[in-house]
Amino acid sequence: PPGISMAEEARYGFGQPATEADIKAWNIDITPTGEGLPPGRGTVRQGAAVYSNKCAACHGPTGTEGPKDRLVGGHGSLATEHPVKTIGSYWPYATTLYDYIFRAMPFTAPQSLTADEVYSLVAWLLHQNGIIPATMVVDAQTLPNVTMPNRDGFVADPRPDVESRE
């Protein structure tokens, strides 16, 4: 086609330009710096209500009972024989909670929650884990500033790490 650049000629030319709408529909990830967080807000109190409606059946009334993944507690357990890995004890970034709850929860209806619902659930879960006060409003500005207890608990892969001799 006229006007095509030389650089474009060197490519195969397959595929279509992605439109803003294409990208917006799928661009759901949230980075640790908060990139991707949508407008909206949530409180611990609102989160308690949504959680009890949409989450408690699988994760237990307080987030500790299950039957599915335990979400609360386990602090100080990571170096013991029975580590309990939860949002509070293990997760390094609070933003990941928004990302994961929206993309994958509730398990039976992923990507069905509104931004306000997700912010509220994040607030409630962080509060249950003793990370934020009951009064905190969670939104795109405040969430990236929450420091998780195990933020510095991760190290890079040092392998090969095991001496193997005959």
Add this chain to the structure above:
Amino acid sequence: PPGISMAEEARYGFGQPATEADIKAWNIDITPTGEGLPPGRGTVRQGAAVYSNKCAACHGPTGTEGPKDRLVGGHGSLATEHPVKTIGSYWPYATTLYDYIFRAMPFTAPQSLTADEVYSLVAWLLHQNGIIPATMVVDAQTLPNVTMPNRDGFVADPRPDVESRE
């Protein structure tokens, strides 16, 4: 086990000795020298009857009509544009006819024919192809002595035989 020879020790020892009965049940091949031909006999006249009952539906009343493989004729056609390969025009050994008819025919009931039936069918098919007289009795002694018209028509594989150059 006691008494086992050294040679036997060197083997893996898997498998069972084949009994005479094991071998007899499956040892159906017939060689060009007539090895394997069973007792029994057949005539062209008997063959005509068996053929018309059990074979003609597929190979045609005279062995030329089909719908399945043509069994009769084609003499002298092998070097033409339309070769007709039949028992008479192509097959190098008469013994193969016994072998194949017993092992594979009738197509719907292979290995169902008696030795006398097979000898008779062989007789009729050889006669139809002008190879033996109407009066000949076919049995384990006479069959290997039948000389087929195309007996010397086969050559060994001389490949590579095609010059391929750029």
Add this chain to the structure above:
Amino acid sequence: VSSIGTTAASLIAPSLLPAEELAALDPTAVPGHAPSPYGSRAPGETAHRLPTATHSLTPHHALHGIITPSALHFERHHNGVPSINPDRHRLLIHGLVDRPLTFSMNDLTRFPSITRTLFIECSGNSGKEWKGPTGTTVQETHGLMSTSEWTGVPLSTVLAEAGIKPDAAWVLAEGSDAAAMTRSLPLAAVVKDALLCYAQNGEALRPEQGYPLRLVIPGWEGNTCIKWVRRLKLGTAPFMTREETSRYTDLMPDGTARQFTFVMEAKSVITSPSGGQQITPGFVEIRGLAWSGRGKIAKVEVSADGGLTWRTAQLQEPVLPYCHTRFRYGWRWHGDEAIIQSRCIDETGYIQPSRAALITVRGTNSVYHYNAIQSWKVGGDGKVTNVEM
């Protein structure tokens, strides 16, 4: 935006629309189905063998790599696929041996095993092309061949167990199908590398490929690789069965016939773009298969001008002996009529012949062992057809 164009991609990986209810509008919003004991392909995938009464053809235009999925491995039966109980199946070894033996499948799997990825090609593959361009698609012209990973025990190991007598020179291999399909094989040659196989692509053989036991002879015509094998008889001379006299012999122009033509000579074919497909101008990856019954493929060349000029294609590693080798060549089609061809050279230096060279020597009455260069014509409209050069 494409300044380069498209290929026959939808033909390369054909699929029908899955029924609407099977495919979620947004699959990320709906939990999927649970793990299962034994999977099956996606409902919309419909690549299939073309079956007749006696055989079925592998859809090479729709396949990738070199492994043929077992479900799509070509078939050639002489009286159907038998139903065999593997626990009752026995292999009998007799004739010129020290100790006639029978083996159960359990016995056979106990021996030292070996695995090889090998093509099997019917001697009749492309046989209709002797008379000129006949097949419409590559499935029709070259569908009587497939490649699998075969596992079994070397024939030599099992024969040694029975003890080969010094005067044994030929072995009769017989199947337990309704044709009791039988071939005489020269002992020295098959003892070298034939396998008694019980597994194909990791699992038990498929019924159509000889379940529970098949003889596999690397590089030899498919009919020698006796399926459902139940008997091996050693003798001094060929047994001259119908399958090596009336059939599987090649009629020459002088009326003589070549017998015991076991090895499948080197051959190649472009599987994409191929007959029945359609391309559009721009980048087109020419993809195909090359193989030789004499060992490894050394080189594949591709021509897009009917054989005037040839370019070396890329061979997918690893290149294995007696095995399909996938070749690829990046081409730019400018919209003009073109004849595309591939030709291969194997490690013995044998060059796949042109059709003209082949029929000059062999005439057109052979039926089997047609291995000439295949020519596909790309029309001005991008449609691909089978033509003679």
Add this chain to the structure above:
Amino acid sequence: VSSIGTTAASLIAPSLLPAEELAALDPTAVPGHAPSPYGSRAPGETAHRLPTATHSLTPHHALHGIITPSALHFERHHNGVPSINPDRHRLLIHGLVDRPLTFSMNDLTRFPSITRTLFIECSGNSGKEWKGPTGTTVQETHGLMSTSEWTGVPLSTVLAEAGIKPDAAWVLAEGSDAAAMTRSLPLAAVVKDALLCYAQNGEALRPEQGYPLRLVIPGWEGNTCIKWVRRLKLGTAPFMTREETSRYTDLMPDGTARQFTFVMEAKSVITSPSGGQQITPGFVEIRGLAWSGRGKIAKVEVSADGGLTWRTAQLQEPVLPYCHTRFRYGWRWHGDEAIIQSRCIDETGYIQPSRAALITVRGTNSVYHYNAIQSWKVGGDGKVTNVEM
């Protein structure tokens, strides 16, 4: 007559009796069934995956060679197998690229293609063994791995089409399943040899392995090989999704966790005789698989005395990088208790560790990346069990 004995052959190739009506008493007397468009395995063959809600395990005790039949390829899904219409499926590339693009499946199959035979191993394969011998069979201990012939387009080719911006260092790969399964991958490493695959063992990907499109990264933990991939987003830093923080990180004894542990280190296992099988005295072929996420297997050693002495096993050629390698060792079992083990060394010189060496460094809380030597005990009765040495 056997002076040498038997192995667990019936366990190696398990089969149920086909229903009597399926198996003719003498199959040579009854015409068989006709060729078919798409075959299925013999009715008596019942090797199967062990499925749970989230995964299923490959029955390696029943398999041969290195190819895993697609129907038996292990599964690990984070919210089930989505049903995807391939004609609607798109791959979106955006973030730090010059030109955000979407690709249809047709677009992707047009690019130059490549085929590789590769293992995929779940990082959780053998994970339960961290706490001590847990699985009864090799399917339970090592069933979260399989090998296929994968065909697709190099990731680098497709990213180049969009144009990688200079500051891009990580890529987020996201699936179109109900978990929108997501991993951050270091761009420089994956651009080297990752593939966007659309074919597995010759035909279209199976739904459980990512139909119609899967990212395959040679040698890396299975969860990085994003299935049903629909989005690649380039960024400067890892995106820190739940699957690389809460999951797929290994807890060390000091309470810290290792993150981005992508490569599956060298590992091997005896698949036969293995847990749940039984052998009898005499010749027993020890068969197993070895593999390394760092390249080729250089050597496999087998011990039949709990690691006191080691003998070199035979490796089935071709030995391919990032691929299962089948090893074999001919053993004579005299009826005494024995501990059989295999250990492998890869081309980097890395030696598969003993369990003791591994847990000395890592403790037992890791969950993922367990690659210690597996010990099987052969009892005086020939029964094989999973034990700790």
